[in-house]
Amino acid sequence: MNAPIIKILKLSHSYANGTKSLELIDINIIEGESVAIIGPNGAGKTSLFLCIAGLVSFTATEFEVSGINALQGNNKTLLPKKAALLFQDSDDQLFCPTVEEDVAFGPLNQGLGIFEVKQRVELALAKVGLLEKREKVPHQLSGGEKRRVALAGLLAMNPDILLLDEPSQFLDHRSRRALINILNENTHTKLIATHDFELALETCTRAIILDQGKIFADGSAKTIFSDASLLNNHGMEVPYSQKLNP
């Protein structure tokens, strides 16, 4: 068995007003795994991602992401290079005047040379099928295209882990299918926080139930998504595909 790429012990996080969003949670993720993080609204999914990406303060007894011990010194600032986060609302993430400038934003901040940045931008845009839209203004794209540009922005940073927060939110069927295909073709370690259980079943082998800042279940996606009582206890339902083919 491979060594974990994410190893977290007793992670806790609170909002500025003192409300706890994560309470003493333990997570181990193996390299290359695709894991669905599911739970009701306010369960702590986004907070977990913000912690893994090193964007908020937290406490933990162990916090290692892709070989970086975030508890040592100023190491937390290195986490965005290793774990790239796709935000719920793509408009929050796209702020440059053209698609290619936006995709280049991360690699440029990593201090890479222009030639390498351009290569990465081209590769990332090709992966999400938006190479021909490179000159376009991001805000004039459709919701699905914006999401793909945001994803290209992450891929261009060449991270070890992709953290995808509600990736299928606001997407139409065609865009959602395109996104699922991109995710399945991608070999990165992926953590996907979603209410779209059908997407989770198609892209993830493992699922974790997070509710009120605590982990309640961790196992194979098929097993968890077919456990009606477990899902009901946490305000969720068995997805339709599992009802048809239990």
Next chain:
Amino acid sequence: MLSIAFLKSSIIAMLGLFLALSLLIFTRTDLSWSMSRILWILFGVLVFIIPTPFLIPGKPLAQWGVLTISYEGVETASAIFFRCLAVSTLALAMIGSATLYDLIRGARGLGLSGKISSIFWLSIRHLDLLSHEFKRMRVALRARGFKMNSGLGSYKQLAKLSANLLVRALDRSERVGLAIRARGFQGNFTSLYQAKTTWRDTCFFLAMLSFATLLLGLDFWITQ
């Protein structure tokens, strides 16, 4: 712009305005866009121009009771008028012929600090988001039957809308801040395309320098 701001003669200031208008056409800036803005500037400037001929003492040109229009006053008012319009036109030619992102990139190339460039760029982006948010909220209000009128209720609603907008703006700015940091941003404006000086830029700069010197020289010659 600086050379026009120093002109004393109204005739030379008018020549400066003519050159600025020529530049506006040369840069293919949208003329209707420019003219609507110039008109607003004109209204703003008139507030200062109209009293000037009455306030500056000198050789009387016309007199109505205690009000006297002096020749020097008219000359100064005309010079201010043409200078303001010329400077505004030049600014519009600069803003209208390039995107703000290009302007920041250019300023960065000229040595503006990365942090100031970033603050400028993010402020523009934030204002854009605010205006979008405001439009969305107005549509939502209209969808629920709200009609703006001069009544107190409308202004109260507008105040609530503004407060809500600020809260939303803060919320969004925090999310954008996280998104920027998630992509490794450490406070320096970076761009895929660095501004580089080409021979055309050099020619343009020399032409502008010549015009500026010519205007200042003519102004000095006339006013002496």
